[in-house]
Amino acid sequence: IWIANIDLTDIHLLFGLLVTLGLLVMSIIALTARGLRIWGLVGVVYAVILLIFGESQSNILAGHLHWLIQALHTLIGIGAIVLTGFLGARYRTLKRGEAKPEASSQALY
Template sequence: MQRPIAYPESRADFPTRDICHGQIWRNFTSPPAQMQVHSCVEVHQDEHTEISISEQIRRRLIVIMTARILQIIVGLAGLCALVLGLVIWIANTDLTDIHMFFGLLVTLGLLVMSIIALTARGQRIWGMVGIVYAIILLIFGELQFNLLVGNLHWLIQALHLLAGIGAIVLTSAIGARYRTLKRGEAKPEAASQVSRL
């Protein structure tokens, strides 16, 4: 004859095991005997979500810093190019190579900033405009010496000056809009991460 099973009256009579990281936590309660199995999958999912959010925030901060550095480089290079261009225009000195170097930095900075802007949804049109403008600026800078040679060449020089100023302003505008957009995206994610803690 089979003996009836004697159940413990409290859960303290059974040892509990609380082991996470892939194992199972088991708990035996008073009669009728029950086994509650709690998986740690949700815990690991929360940890993975927090890590992914932190990684996204870190990447966005890096991109924001990159955009800011590009703005500074383009601003300084553009200022040097403008000053040298005015010196070449007024004093007729031979500083063309240095002027072209700084102008190339401005063009490359605008091009890189425009490519970065293409990765943001609200900046794709500005990114395409910046790429087209950078290509036009590069071609115009190379061909300006052969355009309207003579007494009317000052018109080309003035147009070249305005094009350079436009490149600096466009780079600054794209960078500012991009950093504002990315900061706005990073704040809700940071707030949700803090709320999880």
């Protein structure tokens, strides 16, 4: 069975890919919102950097200083999760703000 050959590294790679895809999707959605276009572009660039760094980090600074790359890898991953959450929260706030004036103006008529 293929599932028996999965180890923690494979699961880590899967979660990293899911975080990267989530950030990319949220960034593309943010690109469609008027007040989030710059943040959407930042998210797309961050997702590309995240993917490249995640795949190549095992070969960077090999040796006794590799712990620095591992720490940076952790911080970049946490940053991606935070940026995805920020984009989602800001998008909801903008959409809620756009919907409010329409609802209140319709109530006046």
